[in-house]
Amino acid sequence: MLAPLREITRLIKQNFGVGGDTVADLAEQAKNEDVELLEALETDDSEMAKAAQEASVVKLVNQILVEAANERASDIHIETEEQGIRIRYRIDGLLQNQNLPPEINRFALAIVSRLKIMARLNIAEKRLPQDGRIKMKVQGREIDVRVSIIPMIHGEGIVMRLLDKGRMSFNLKNCGMLPDIYGTFKQVIDRPHGIVLVTGPTGSGKSTTLYSALNEIKDEVTKIITVEDPVEYNQAGISQIQTHAKIGLTFGHALRSILRHDPDVILVGEIRDKETAEMAIQASLTGHMVFSTLHTNDAPSAFTRMIDMGVEPFLVSSTVEGVMAQRLVRTICPDCKAEYVPDPDAVPLDFPGRTGSVKPAPDIAIQQGVVEMMGAAAANDGKLWKGMGCRACRQGGYRGRTGIHELLINNEVMKDLVVQRVNAGVVRLEALKAGMITLRQDGWRKVLNGTTTIDEVTRTTAGDIN
Ligand SMILES: [Zn+2]
Numbered sequence: 001m002l003a004p005l006r007e008i009t010r011l012i013k014q015n016f017g018v019g020g021d022t023v024a025d026l027a028e029q030a031k032n033e034d035v036e037l038l039e040a041l042e043t044d045d046s047e048m049a050k051a052a053q054e055a056s057v058v059k060l061v062n063q064i065l066v067e068a069a070n071e072r073a074s075d076i077h078i079e080t081e082e083q084g085i086r087i088r089y090r091i092d093g094l095l096q097n098q099n100l101p102p103e104i105n106r107f108a109l110a111i112v113s114r115l116k117i118m119a120r121l122n123i124a125e126k127r128l129p130q131d132g133r134i135k136m137k138v139q140g141r142e143i144d145v146r147v148s149i150i151p152m153i154h155g156e157g158i159v160m161r162l163l164d165k166g167r168m169s170f171n172l173k174n175c176g177m178l179p180d181i182y183g184t185f186k187q188v189i190d191r192p193h194g195i196v197l198v199t200g201p202t203g204s205g206k207s208t209t210l211y212s213a214l215n216e217i218k219d220e221v222t223k224i225i226t227v228e229d230p231v232e233y234n235q236a237g238i239s240q241i242q243t244h245a246k247i248g249l250t251f252g253h254a255l256r257s258i259l260r261h262d263p264d265v266i267l268v269g270e271i272r273d274k275e276t277a278e279m280a281i282q283a284s285l286t287g288h289m290v291f292s293t294l295h296t297n298d299a300p301s302a303f304t305r306m307i308d309m310g311v312e313p314f315l316v317s318s319t320v321e322g323v324m325a326q327r328l329v330r331t332i333c334p335d336c337k338a339e340y341v342p343d344p345d346a347v348p349l350d351f352p353g354r355t356g357s358v359k360p361a362p363d364i365a366i367q368q369g370v371v372e373m374m375g376a377a378a379a380n381d382g383k384l385w386k387g388m389g390c391r392a393c394r395q396g397g398y399r400g401r402t403g404i405h406e407l408l409i410n411n412e413v414m415k416d417l418v419v420q421r422v423n424a425g426v427v428r429l430e431a432l433k434a435g436m437i438t439l440r441q442d443g444w445r446k447v448l449n450g451t452t453t454i455d456e457v458t459r460t461t462a463g464d465i466n
Contacts, residue, residue: 035062038135038142041117048123052113060107061114065145067098069138072400074162078115080108080155092330092401093203096394112149112156119147127151134160141166163232170211170235176402178445180369181437184407185324189213193287194321195280197271199296205328205403206293207232210267213291214238217265226267227254243269255279259286268292274310281311284319298439299323299408300428303418317410317418325406325439327460329452332385333393337450339383348458352444353377369437369445376448385450404446404457406439 043049051057064087068076073089080086084105087098104111116123119132134145144163149156177185188196196213198206211233214224218237226235229243229251239261241254251268252275258266259282271277271292284290296305302323306316347354352373387397408414408431417427432438437445443457 034066034139036137037118038137039120042120043117046124048109048113049117051110052117052123054110057107057110057114060104061111061118064111065136065143066138068160068162069141069143069164071394072164072167076158076160076162078111078158078160080152080157082154084108085111091394092398093328094330096396108155112158115147115158115160116149119145121147121149126156165233168208168233170208170215170233172209172212172216175205175209175212176446176451177405178442181405181407181442184409185213185322185405186216188322188409189217189289189291191289191321193284193289195284195290195292195319196321197292197294197302197323199294199299199302199323199325200327201295201297203328204326205401206326209324209326209403210291210293211235214265214267217289222265223261223263224265224267225258225261225263226269227251227258228267228269239263251276252279255283259283259288263288265289266291270294271306271309277306277309277311278315281315281319285315297325298424298428299325299406299436300431301424302408303414303427304424307418307421313419313421317415321410323408323410325408326403327439327443328401329404329443329446329456329460330398331400331402331452332450333387333390333397333399335392335399336388336390336397337385338388340386341382342384342454347454350440350444351377351454352448353382367432367435367437367441369435370441373441373445373448376445380448384447384454386453398456402446402451404439404443404452404460406437406442408436409434 043053064076068089071089071091073091074093075090077088077090077095078085079088084102085100085108087100088095089098090096113123116130116132118134121130121132129148129150131149132147134147136143136145142165144165146161146163148159172182172186198209200206214226214235218224223239224237225239225241227241227243231240231242234240241258243249243251243254251270251272255266255268255276256279266283266288268276268280268290269292271280271294280290280292294302294305296302300323303316303320306320307313344354352370387393387399389395389397393399411434414427414430414434417430440457440461443452443461446452447454447457
């Protein structure tokens with residue numbers, strides 16, 4: 001219904017008797033309720049608590065949280081520096097400064113106290129690190145916030161990790177795998193037993209890939225158990241265990257007990273030590289499919305990493321079926337995407353079609369994927385894409401992220417090599433012979449099809465051999 005503002009104001013005054021209250025004030029209140037806390041708060045009568053509960057502080061903190069959620073931030077960093085407070089959001093993997101009014105410094109202490117109250121922490125404790133959690137709803141979406149507070153020399157630093165449950169979807173089709181990699185990965189995760197590893201640094205999307213894989217194979221006849229540290233997303237139809245190192249419930253310990261729960265598929269958050277590695281191998285040898293992650297840069301290094309932990313090479317070679325290395329690259333903003341011709345000197349030597357660059361590793365027939373890439377490069381006629389910057393991407397030219405992948409499928413030749421304890425480079429050559437597309441090559445494929453840019457691939461694969 002349409003009605004003039006004057007009329008609405010008159011009726012509100014008449015019916016609610018709010019006297020001085022204006023429509024604008026009411027609108028402000030409604031905005032405040034954008035953040036709905038899902039757990040009751042406890043406060044005391046101290047001055048600190050009172051300052052933290054002042055309406056303006058509550059509103060300010062809510063705005064910080066709402067803004068972060070709207071910007072799809074994964075983390076909020078609140079840092080106290082000599083000059084005052086600084087707030088940065090991590091969006092698509094990179095930190096971005098937030099502009100703040102200078103008056104915010106007056107509220108610095110109260111903001112910290114307010115966040116401590118929301119996370120149910122001790123607001124009087126300012127000398128020791130504290131960890132807490134905020135469960136809230138922002139505009140109807142349920143968001144879990146993990147809060148970490150550490151005292152720094154200029155005051156307490158706060159980092160909040162936002163887990164936006166409403167936005168998470170664990171669908172293998174949305175992980176950004178190109179059809180060849182998707183198809184092969186799907187085949188390997190459907191096997192009845194063995195180990196599948198996903199590798200990459202923190203924040204490379206390993207958990208998302210694994211949860212998506214579990215969702216893909218989840219059905220009524222399959223029992224899936226996970227051991228995680230911590231459990232970040234509750235998954236329907238999957239039994240999840242949270243490790244608890246203080247009382248000795250480690251990955252290895254939990255794995256030992258899990259087998260008595262008769263699972264078909266097991267997810268171990270991470271293989272960090274010999275005990276976990278051996279239990280994972282044991283599980284796979286007794287007919288279970290085991291998924292886990294490792295911290296290595298590329299896929300072939302997964303074998304040597306496990307052997308370095310002290311596991312027998314023949315056990316590693318006979319159980320690890322596939323290894324997926326991955327990174328997340330930012331995707332070009334669809335609203336301001338435009339063609340351009342890159343400066344030839346800015347194009348990396350291993351980029352397909354780069355003049356004077358064709359240098360497949362010696363003795364290797366060029367992988368089928370690379371042949372297709374050269375074709376795509378020729379078809380593009382030297383043109384690539386980038387974001388020019390617009391409001392939707394905050395002038396950055398990127399919006400959202402997708403994966404680039406390197407999928408190694410173990411074969412008889414590689415198994416022999418692993419048993420001989422060769423270095424990762426030798427396994428890598430063999431994998432390339434078998435047709436493996438490397439991380440960088442997969443990245444170039446996504447540059448050529450206009451998903452991302454050379455800069456993104458170079459940034460996320462720096463330090464990898466091409
Ligand atoms: Zn844009």
